[in-house]
Amino acid sequence: MSYEPNVMRTAxxxxxxxxxxxxxxxxxxxxxLYAREPRLRQLDAAxxxxxxxxxxxxxxxxPVRPDGPEIAAIRARSEALQTERAQLLADLGYGPGALDDTxxxxxxxxxxxxxxxxxxxxKELCAQEQLRALTALLNxxxxxxxxxxxxxxxxxxxxxxxxxxxxxxMRRIAAVCEGYARQFPDYQxxxxxFSGGTGLGKTFLSGCIAREVSRRGYSxxxxxxxxLFSAFETRRFTRDAGExxxxxxxxxxxxxxxxxxxxxxxxxxxxxxxxxxxxxxVNGRLQSGRHTIISTNLSLxxxxxxxxxQLFSRVGGMFRELTFYGxxxxxxxx
Numbered sequence: 001m002s003y004e005p006n007v008m009r010t011a012x013x014x015x016x017x018x019x020x021x022x023x024x025x026x027x028x029x030x031x032x033l034y035a036r037e038p039r040l041r042q043l044d045a046a047x048x049x050x051x052x053x054x055x056x057x058x059x060x061x062x063p064v065r066p067d068g069p070e071i072a073a074i075r076a077r078s079e080a081l082q083t084e085r086a087q088l089l090a091d092l093g094y095g096p097g098a099l100d101d102t103x104x105x106x107x108x109x110x111x112x113x114x115x116x117x118x119x120x121x122x123k124e125l126c127a128q129e130q131l132r133a134l135t136a137l138l139n140x141x142x143x144x145x146x147x148x149x150x151x152x153x154x155x156x157x158x159x160x161x162x163x164x165x166x167x168x169x170m171r172r173i174a175a176v177c178e179g180y181a182r183q184f185p186d187y188q189x190x191x192x193x194f195s196g197g198t199g200l201g202k203t204f205l206s207g208c209i210a211r212e213v214s215r216r217g218y219s220x221x222x223x224x225x226x227x228l229f230s231a232f233e234t235r236r237f238t239r240d241a242g243e244x245x246x247x248x249x250x251x252x253x254x255x256x257x258x259x260x261x262x263x264x265x266x267x268x269x270x271x272x273x274x275x276x277x278x279x280x281x282v283n284g285r286l287q288s289g290r291h292t293i294i295s296t297n298l299s300l301x302x303x304x305x306x307x308x309x310q311l312f313s314r315v316g317g318m319f320r321e322l323t324f325y326g327x328x329x330x331x332x333x334x
Contacts, residue, residue, distance in 0.1 A: 002256035003126045003219045005249050007133060011125035012112060019110045023101070030099050033092055040092075043085045044099075050078040123217050131214045134207075134222055146178045146208050154326050166326030170201060173322045177205045181212035185258065185291055189320045194295040196324030202295045206261050209293065218258040225265045225278075228254060232277035255284050258291065265296035270306060279311045286318055294319065 003011070034041040054074050065071075086096040103110040105121040112122035151174070154167040162169065180187045194202040206222065214220045231250035254260055260281070268274055285292050296303070300321055304312045 002253070002258070003130060004133070004221065004253045004257070007126055007129045007219075010129045011122060014125050014129075015110065015112050015122060018104065022104065026099065026101065033089075033094070033099065037088055037092060040085065040088050043081050043088070047078060047081050047085070050074055050081065054078075126219075127214055127217050130220060131211065134210050134214060134220060145211065146174065146181070149174055149204070149208070153329055159325055162325060166200075169323075169325065173201075173324065174205065176320075176322060177209055181209040182216075184213045184216060184218060190289075190291050191286075191319040192293045193300070193315060193319040193321045194293065194324065195297070195299055195321055197297060197328065199328030199330035200324035200326055201329070202324055203263065206263065206293065206295055210259075210261055213259050219256075220259045220261065221253050221257040222261040222263065223254070224263045225268045228262060228281065229268050229274045229277055232280075233273060236273065254281050255288075256290075259293070260285060260290070261293045261295070263295045265294050266298040266302070266306065275308050275311065279308065279314070282311065282314050286314060292319075299323075 054071065057070055057074070082096075089096055089098055105119060108114045108119035108121065110121075112119055118126075151167050151171055154165075154170045156165045156167045159166055159169075164172070176189070177192075180189060180192065194206070196202060210220050210222055227250075231254075235248055235251055262281075265278075282292065282294075294315065298306065300312075300316055303315060307315075
């Protein structure tokens, strides 16, 4: 799972702010309780001294048995101090661990990383930040949810050249998209091609999928074809170090995210670089087993005419086409 660098940085910063906030609260409580009960400060100092004595014995030149009398004496002293400390805290209305530096996440101790990789606490923050970024890009609202999809805005009359009405067609498309999102990444289809005119719901369903997959903890990148090609162009031709670094981050995220939603394919100017960039992304993601959704106003036949045979073979052979048709919903009377 690979989140965008900006998402990761923001999530790590939030994790750090949480840790600092807990530490400030603990320090403030410590000062308050020390003032109310000075003996508590003395006990904490004595406990630290006992731990230091234990460390010196463990690292000293003379071997010491773990069950030897020296260590037993230090442990007995420490237990007596802890018992008195717990009683003082109880008298003040607090539990025995009230002043302990206890991490919110015991698995990673608030670092965000456990032995087996990214911790669930950091994944949750990344998912939140990713959804926030997707909300801005897709203009997501609470309405963009599978449960709120309105099929009644699509005509239930036969559509010329098609075997189903726009409403029935959209019902079948929505069922595929919902299964894809809610079973990601184990749905039977790995890659989708949304084709059809404007105002038919392609962006709406892209938003529904992005929201659901992101909620489930997977990395999602949504971008337009124009922006994607611009990043590859900048990576190749810029002489500015900062621009090149940003472009490399952008191109890397297209290749590494769990789900890439590439919108508005066909709106870009066709060039050899655009062709090769698109092939690099599509073929690279197919080879690595990552999932991709492409949204376009072009049909498969038009894609075959516009792009290279190598690219068309990948899209035509490895993507399931979902064709949107009907009246442009944006032109409907309010």
